[in-house]
Amino acid sequence: MITQQQREEAVRGAHEYLRRAGIALTADEVEKIEVADFGLSQLETTGLELITYVNTERCCAKELVLFPGQTCPEHLHPPVNGEPGKEETFRCRWGEVYLYVEGERAAEPQRRPPAGSEDHYTVFHEVVLKPGEQFTIWPEVKHWFQAGDEGAVVSEFSTRSRDEFDIFTDPRIQRATLVE
Amino acid sequence: MITQQQREEAVRGAHEYLRRAGIALTADEVEKIEVADFGLSQLETTGLELITYVNTERCCAKELVLFPGQTCPEHLHPPVNGEPGKEETFRCRWGEVYLYVEGERAAEPQRRPPAGSEDHYTVFHEVVLKPGEQFTIWPEVKHWFQAGDEGAVVSEFSTRSRDEFDIFTDPRIQRATLVE
Numbered sequence: 001m002i003t004q005q006q007r008e009e010a011v012r013g014a015h016e017y018l019r020r021a022g023i024a025l026t027a028d029e030v031e032k033i034e035v036a037d038f039g040l041s042q043l044e045t046t047g048l049e050l051i052t053y054v055n056t057e058r059c060c061a062k063e064l065v066l067f068p069g070q071t072c073p074e075h076l077h078p079p080v081n082g083e084p085g086k087e088e089t090f091r092c093r094w095g096e097v098y099l100y101v102e103g104e105r106a107a108e109p110q111r112r113p114p115a116g117s118e119d120h121y122t123v124f125h126e127v128v129l130k131p132g133e134q135f136t137i138w139p140e141v142k143h144w145f146q147a148g149d150e151g152a153v154v155s156e157f158s159t160r161s162r163d164e165f166d167i168f169t170d171p172r173i174q175r176a177t178l179v180e
Numbered sequence: 181m182i183t184q185q186q187r188e189e190a191v192r193g194a195h196e197y198l199r200r201a202g203i204a205l206t207a208d209e210v211e212k213i214e215v216a217d218f219g220l221s222q223l224e225t226t227g228l229e230l231i232t233y234v235n236t237e238r239c240c241a242k243e244l245v246l247f248p249g250q251t252c253p254e255h256l257h258p259p260v261n262g263e264p265g266k267e268e269t270f271r272c273r274w275g276e277v278y279l280y281v282e283g284e285r286a287a288e289p290q291r292r293p294p295a296g297s298e299d300h301y302t303v304f305h306e307v308v309l310k311p312g313e314q315f316t317i318w319p320e321v322k323h324w325f326q327a328g329d330e331g332a333v334v335s336e337f338s339t340r341s342r343d344e345f346d347i348f349t350d351p352r353i354q355r356a357t358l359v360e
Contacts, residue, residue, distance in 0.1 A: 133206060
């Protein structure tokens, strides 16, 4: 749960990061910036701000904002109604993002899961994305990501997005954010 | 057909427009900027510069650059091998783009098809996109677009891209560009 004030501050902050990244939004889009706390009520450490540009039955594009050190928690995209799970490409536009996916564990991962939630992070193959760099996450592959110290703006190009079907490693997580 | 010098100049120019739009490319991507003259050998008026970020069986994302007044000629995306045609969303990132699609003809279209090619332009429903504005083109819908006087940078979010199947209104057009 987040307060209305937290939501408003996060929307303003996300808009400011997008502006720094040179990304223009319409006034309507600014109103629709989504703030996700994943039900943990620790927005500063576990959270994500996003704007969905388009999401049809076939494809989707979003802009993701992470504040400095903010983490989008570990999850995967399962098949839905017989269709393969969501496939997504993350392209860093501004700042730096540390992406962790299934695969060989980094000897010394540069970033850590949010304190107190370590048990719910299981994949540590590290991919660091700076502006202009990208990585594709195939369906059903577990992943989580965290912004560097300046925050990050990341474009997501994907198949249809149905966040409500995402499977999170942390059983405490609820994808829908409640605003107090 | 374009000369090697024309190609190099167009790549440099496209890279500069992307830079102005605040869009970072890796060095590898700069090398892969595509220059399309659609076989008409009139790149300045009919042409497109693009970089494909990702193009899988399911989805695709590109950045399109149009120099001032440059036109991407009228075409549609047909079904391929039983799959619906390509669906694409154009989002203006920088400059201004005049998009013409099937639908009610604008009383006074603000832009004209390239001189000498007027017979091969048949749709004139006008959609003007400035930074942050976007429009979705459904499969099999004829469309063409032209940059405003400062040029344009446009993100394209779409289903799988198979340019070789595009159907152009102008029978002289060849999608593959020959470099002299």
